[in-house]
Amino acid sequence: xxxxxxxxxxxxxxxxxxxxxxxxxxxxxxxxxxxxxxxxxxxxxxxxxxxxxxxxxxxxxxxxxxxxxxxxxxxxxxxxxxxxxxxxxxxxxxxxxxxxxxxxxxxxxxxxxxxxxxxxxxxxxxxxxxxxxxxxxxxxxxxxxxxxxxxxxxxxxxxxxxxxxxxxxxxxxxxxxxxxxxxxxxxxxxxxxxxxxxxxxxxxxxxxxxxxxxxxxxxxxxxxxxxxxxxxxxxxxxxxxxxxxxxxxxxxxxxxxxxxxxxxxxxxxxxxxxxxxxx
Amino acid sequence: xxxxxxxxxxxxxxxxxxxxxxxxxxxxxxxxxxxxxxxxxxxxxxxxxxxxxxxxxxxxxxxxxxxxxxxxxxxxxxxxxxxxxxxxxxxxxxxxxxxxxxxxxxxxxxxxxxxxxxxxxxxxxxxxxxxxxxxxxxxxxxxxxxxxxxxxxxxxxxxxxxxxxxxxxxxxxxxxxxxxxxxxxxxxxxxxxxxxxxxxxxxxxxxxxxxxxxxxxxxxxxxxxxxxxxxxxxxxxxxxxxxxxxxxxxxxxxxxxxxxxxxxxxxxxxxxxxxx
Ligand SMILES: Nc1ncnc2c1ncn2[C@@H]1O[C@H](COP(=O)(O)OP(=O)(O)OP(=O)(O)O)[C@@H](O)[C@H]1O
Ligand SMILES: [Mg+2]
Numbered sequence: 124x125x126x127x128x129x130x131x132x133x134x135x136x137x138x139x140x141x142x143x144x145x146x147x148x149x150x151x152x153x154x155x156x157x158x159x160x161x162x163x164x165x166x167x168x169x170x171x172x173x174x175x176x177x178x179x180x181x182x183x184x185x186x187x188x189x190x191x192x193x194x195x196x197x198x199x200x201x202x203x204x205x206x207x208x209x210x211x212x213x214x215x216x217x218x219x220x221x222x223x224x225x226x227x228x229x230x231x232x233x234x235x236x237x238x239x240x241x242x243x244x245x246x247x248x249x250x251x252x253x254x255x256x257x258x259x260x261x262x263x264x265x266x267x268x269x270x271x272x273x274x275x276x277x278x279x280x281x282x283x284x285x286x287x288x289x290x291x292x293x294x295x296x297x298x299x300x301x302x303x304x305x306x307x308x309x310x311x312x313x314x315x316x317x318x319x320x321x322x323x324x325x326x327x328x329x330x331x332x333x334x335x336x337x338x339x340x341x342x343x344x345x346x347x348x349x350x351x352x353x354x355x356x357x358x359x360x361x362x363x364x365x366x367x368x369x370x371x372x373x374x375x376x377x378x379x380x381x382x383x384x385x386x387x388x389x390x391x392x393x394x395x396x397x398x399x400x401x402x
Numbered sequence: 403x404x405x406x407x408x409x410x411x412x413x414x415x416x417x418x419x420x421x422x423x424x425x426x427x428x429x430x431x432x433x434x435x436x437x438x439x440x441x442x443x444x445x446x447x448x449x450x451x452x453x454x455x456x457x458x459x460x461x462x463x464x465x466x467x468x469x470x471x472x473x474x475x476x477x478x479x480x481x482x483x484x485x486x487x488x489x490x491x492x493x494x495x496x497x498x499x500x501x502x503x504x505x506x507x508x509x510x511x512x513x514x515x516x517x518x519x520x521x522x523x524x525x526x527x528x529x530x531x532x533x534x535x536x537x538x539x540x541x542x543x544x545x546x547x548x549x550x551x552x553x554x555x556x557x558x559x560x561x562x563x564x565x566x567x568x569x570x571x572x573x574x575x576x577x578x579x580x581x582x583x584x585x586x587x588x589x590x591x592x593x594x595x596x597x598x599x600x601x602x603x604x605x606x607x608x609x610x611x612x613x614x615x616x617x618x619x620x621x622x623x624x625x626x627x628x629x630x631x632x633x634x635x636x637x638x639x640x641x642x643x644x645x646x647x648x649x650x651x652x653x654x655x656x657x658x659x660x661x662x663x664x665x666x667x668x669x670x671x672x673x674x675x676x677x678x
Contacts, residue, residue, distance in 0.1 A: 300515035303481050304589065305505055305532025314528055314540040318519035 182363065189371055190364035196353065197372050204339045204349030205376060207267050211274025212335035216328055219244075219279045223286030229298075230290050230312055241287070248280030252338040256347040267348035274335045274342070282331045289323040290316055325391045329384040336380045340373050431456045432625045433478060433593055438487035440473055440649075447473045448649045451487070455642075458623035460616045462636035462657070465646035466669045471629035472512055474646065475595045478627060479509045491593055505533055508591030510599045512629075514582035518571040522562055522581045525570055526553040529588025556584040559614060561607075575602035583611060587618065594619060596628045600635065608632065612639045633665045 162168075191197070222240055224230050231237035255276045259269035290312075297315040306314060317324075343351020350373060357366035431454040440448040448470045455461055463471050476482040477489055491506055508529070516525045523542045530539040530549055538544045542553070557563045560580035570578055579602050586594060596615060600608040612628070616639055619626040630636045636643060636657070643660045645653030645668040653664055 294518075296511070296513060296515040297517045299481070300509070300511055301528060301531055303479055303507075303509055304529065306528075306536065307532075310531050310536055310540055314531060315517045318517055321519065 186363040186367035188364065189367040190362070191368045193365060193368070197350070197369055200343070200350040200353045200369075201372050201376055203267060204343065204351070204373075205336070205380075207270040207342065207347075207349050208274060208332070208335040208339035211271040211339065212278050212332050214271070215275040215278025215335075216282055216331060218275070219281075219283035219286055220324075222279070222283045223290060224312065226283060226287040227290040228287075229293075229295070230308065230316060232308065241284075244280055244283040244287075247276055248284065250276070250280075252277040253341060253345060256342045256345045260346050265346040265348075270339060270342045270347035270349060273347055274339055277338055278331045278335055281334060282327055285327045285330075286324060289320045289327060292323065293319040322391050322394075326388055329388050333381055333384050336377055340377070432492055433627070434488075434490040435474075435478065436488045436490070438474075438477055438489060439485050440470075440477065440482060441485040446649055448477070448484075451646075451649075451651055453644065453651065453654075455625040455627065457625055458620050460619050460626040460628070460639070460641045461644055462640035462642070463627060463629040463644050463646060464631070464633060464636060464653075464665055464668055465629075469646040469668075470649040471646055472597050473649075475509070475597050475627060475629060478593065479507050479595055481509075505589075506592040508586030508589040508594050510579075510582050510586045510594075510596040512597040512601070514578050516570045516578055516582055516585070519569060521567045521569055522557060522573065522577075522584075523550070523553055523566040525581055526556050526584045526588050529553075529556075529585040533589065553584070553588060556587045557581070559587060560584045560611065576604065576607060579603060580607075580611065583615070590622070592622070592624050594624050594626045596626070598629050598631065600630060600632065608635055609639070616640070633662065637662070637665070 222244065225232070225236050226240040226244055228237055231240070252273050255273035256269060259272040263269050263272065293316045297319070298311050301311045301315050339349055340351050340354075343349040343353065344355050346352060350369060354366055354369045354373070357363075357369060433453070433455040435451055435453040438448055438451045439446065451470075451474060453461075453474075463474065465471050473482060477484055478491075480489070517528070520528075521542065527539050527542050527545045527549055530536065530545075533539075535546055535549060538546055539549065542550060545553075554563055554566060557566050560583050562577060562580050562584060565573065565577065570581060573581065579599060583596070583599055586596070594615060599615070600611055603611060612630075612635060615626055615628065618624065628636075628640070630640075637660065640657045643653060643655060643657050643665065644651060645665065647668055653660070653668065655664075
């Protein structure tokens with residue numbers, strides 16, 4: 124009925140602002156006010172930022188030109204960092220692919236196991252990689268092993284959870300078909316879940332690798348091996364030109380890894396779009 | 403309209419015919435559905451369905467959309483828990499799908515439910531999961547040689563041998579349907595369940611596929627339950643027609659004795675406010 128019959132109550136146009144909308148707006152304003160005043164109380168103010176600008180510029184200017192005279196050391200430390208990241212991520216991914224099956228809601232042998240492993244993974248995730256590194260430096264001493272262990276745990280918390288979610292996202296219908304044939308849980312996992320989830324799993328693994336590279340740079344700062352410690356030392360000794368050289372080499376490594384990883388990811392996606400089967 | 407000039411099998415031996423209750427053509431009944439009701443939430447999906455199917459018989463299940471065909475087939479496969487009644491296969495109760503039932507059943511699903519990332523061959527070999535060499539049958543690469551050969555034979559039967567290594571994602575709807583049928587054949591089932599196996603097939607392929615199913619049923623001998631929407635096809639190829647309407651069996655007779663009018667009345671509107 125498009126036209127209104129005469130005699131019926133006239134159409135009421137709703138008000139522009141409902142009381143609900145107004146109260147939400149007030150809440151948003153209150154949050155902004157609290158944040159701004161809190162920043163002021165911590166000594167954050169536009170003036171101070173402006174005043175520190177020249178200092179920052181002087182610092183940056185002091186970094187030029189980068190000093191690559193220590194390049195053998197930089198190369199060696201960068202290589203160590205890369206190896207820490209790769210090894211740590213590899214171990215972390217291996218362990219987390221096992222845990223992910225237990226943590227997946229659809230694949231876990233029991234709801235209890237699923238909940239326990241999920242809580243374990245989220246507990247691991249709450250601890251930042253730097254804290255892991257400090258813990259492992261205390262436990263196993265200074266050096267790359269502490270870094271590898273820290274990266275392993277960092278990858279575990281991240282990949283374990285996302286692997287589990289990817290397994291849960293695999294289409295249910297083929298799984299039901301195999302189950303109806305009497306296939307066991309693991310047979311369903313290998314027959315129907317893994318092949319369908321594989322592109323997502325590879326994407327997560329590559330993402331973990333990128334995370335590991337970035338994390339492994341910072342780990343050196345607490346003595347867990349790699350380029351981070353060199354950067355720390357250079358800054359402490361006010362050798363800004365050397366530190367810029369180190370920063371540049373870190374950038375090159377991180378960017379290279381991200382480029383390779385995104386190339387691989389695109390390749391995986393393309394093969395999936397082109398639907399080349401797992402066979 | 404009558405393109406299908408297939409002599410109705412079993413036409414001569416319609417001796418004991420009683421309708422609408424269960425109908426028996428003689429031999430021992432392999433599938434025994436007793437007074438099965440399925441209730442989901444407040445909705446009654448199947449009510450008091452009784453069906454006895456002897457070895458070698460092909461049963462066409464007809465009914466409008468939502469009549470309960472899929473649910474009935476899933477109950478027979480042990481995929482759906484029944485609210486009351488029993489489903490028995492060769493004397494074994496399997497209402498909740500114990501493995502004994504499952505090893506004897508081959509199901510072709512309405513949405514074929516294949517693993518899209520795997521090849522047709524691997525999907526067909528999956529049909530052996532739950533049977534003896536189950537473990538090696540997750541993937542065609544690891545499967546035993548005789549099963550790979552058997553899978554190729556099953557694919558050949560549905561005319562898909564030429565595309566064995568194609569991923570299912572690359573297949574057309576009808577081709578995937580055929581692969582799903584081959585997967586069910588792979589199980590050497592005693593009870594072959596097919597939920598609209600011909601839905602996405604072209605007219606000649608429909609006849610071929612249904613004939614393949616019925617001839618296998620007669621040879622094995624197994625029994626076959628197919629839901630079909632094509633009444634001419636059903637009359638031409640099935641031994642027996644079961645009509646569902648609103649979750650009840652309203653027609654159960656040998657195909658040779660069913661008239662087109664009886665079938666068309668299945669699709670007439672269901673009385674709307676039926677007391678529950
Ligand atoms: N899990 C469920 N919960 C609630 N209702 C359901 C459920 N499964 C099926 N139904 C309902 O049961 C009725 C029968 O469904 P079913 O899939 O068996 O019909 P069908 O005869 O196979 O129809 P079609 O010809 O469309 O395939 C439908 O009305 C459907 O909505
Ligand atoms: Mg259906």
